[in-house]
Amino acid sequence: MNVFFQPEMTEKELVLFREFIEKEFGIRMPDSKKMLLQSRLSKRLRELNLKSFNEYFKYLTSDKGKENEFNTFVDLVSTHVTKFFREPNHFEYIFENILPDFVKAGKSQIRIWSSASSTGEEAYSIAIIMEEFISQHPKITMDYEIVGTDISMPVIDKAKAGVYNEDSVLELSRYLKYKYFMKSKDRDQKLIKVVPEIRKKVNFRYMNLMDDTYSIGTKFNIVFCRNVLIYFDKKTQEKIIKNIINNLKDDGYLILGHSETIIGMDVGVKNVIPTIYKKSF
Structure with a gap:
């Protein structure tokens, strides 16, 4: 697949994924999320050299896909917005x-x-x-x-x-950062653990x-x-x-x-x- 080409998800394909996502994970996937879903899955189509979302869906729901692709798909359709001491x-x-x-x-x-x-x-x-x-x-x-x-x-x-990236603890006090996190020895990475x-x-x-x-x-x-x-x-x-x-x-x-x-x-x-x-x- 051409790396610059992003296929258009048809309404039929959207329904396939929407019903699958709601059944497996209970997550709502309204029409307003179509572009987001299309964008996230297009990368997998390129990586797997697949030509359509329908082809990807068939692979995802096959025995091989359930074993090798399911976790990646879950990660793509899930939301992971979080931070330390949120709320x-x-x-x-x-x-x-x-x-x-x-x-x-x-x-x-x-x-x-x-x-x-x-x-x-x-x-x-x-x-x-x-x-x-x-x-x-x-x-x-x-x-x-x-x-x-x-x-x-x-x-x-x-x-x-x-x-985590050092930026993830910017809002924490110096006391908490010093006591509960370790800086990476490679200071170019700017990571904490x-x-x-x-x-x-x-x-x-x-x-x-x-x-x-x-x-x-x-x-x-x-x-x-x-x-x-x-x-x-x-x-x-x-x-x-x-x-x-x-x-x-x-x-x-x-x-x-x-x-x-x-x-x-x-x-x-x-x-x-x-x-x-x-x-x-």
Whole structure:
């Protein structure tokens, strides 16, 4: 395929991909996303030397494609917008309210789930908050485990590595940067890496929130599900939230993104402050 040629996606091809994406991942792909989808997939057509989106779809859904191309396709159609301490009031509320309440209740083993962890910034931000709380309260006994899940294997691999551009921590204080990140020895690369003490506290793994049930281990004290529901229709949103609540401990907390709400859904939680909910039982 000519590298300068970008084929036009037909309406029939758009419908094929739209139905496949919604069925497999629950992600809405309206007509307004056609150009974005076409642009992202055109690169794969060139790399695979395919002539049409229909040809690529046939390959993607073949046995060979499911084995070799599926993870790449997931990464192309997923959104991975994230940063350290995004929506900082959530982390402040955990530090100032939730963790002190856990201490008063005698909870010493805390499990936290970053359910759409992308490249790991959210999960590592949670770990930093936990470390800071524990270090500032030396008389308490508290340990924690963080699980980060995502549908894209490439971003999971990046999260596990914990390597980021220096620009990604520009907004953090010098204290946090010095304590929790290591600079690359090759200063031309301008990379930083999360310290091993933090990386070992976070377990990243594959999971599709569209699954009927979640095999995620024992229940969690806090679940982050931020800026992901906006990509699903209301029916799928409710299904996901119910599955998450089933994996939340009694009196556990669910944290959503600022553009999301579950008010009106009968899912067994009560609103504590905007976007933060507590499981009622």
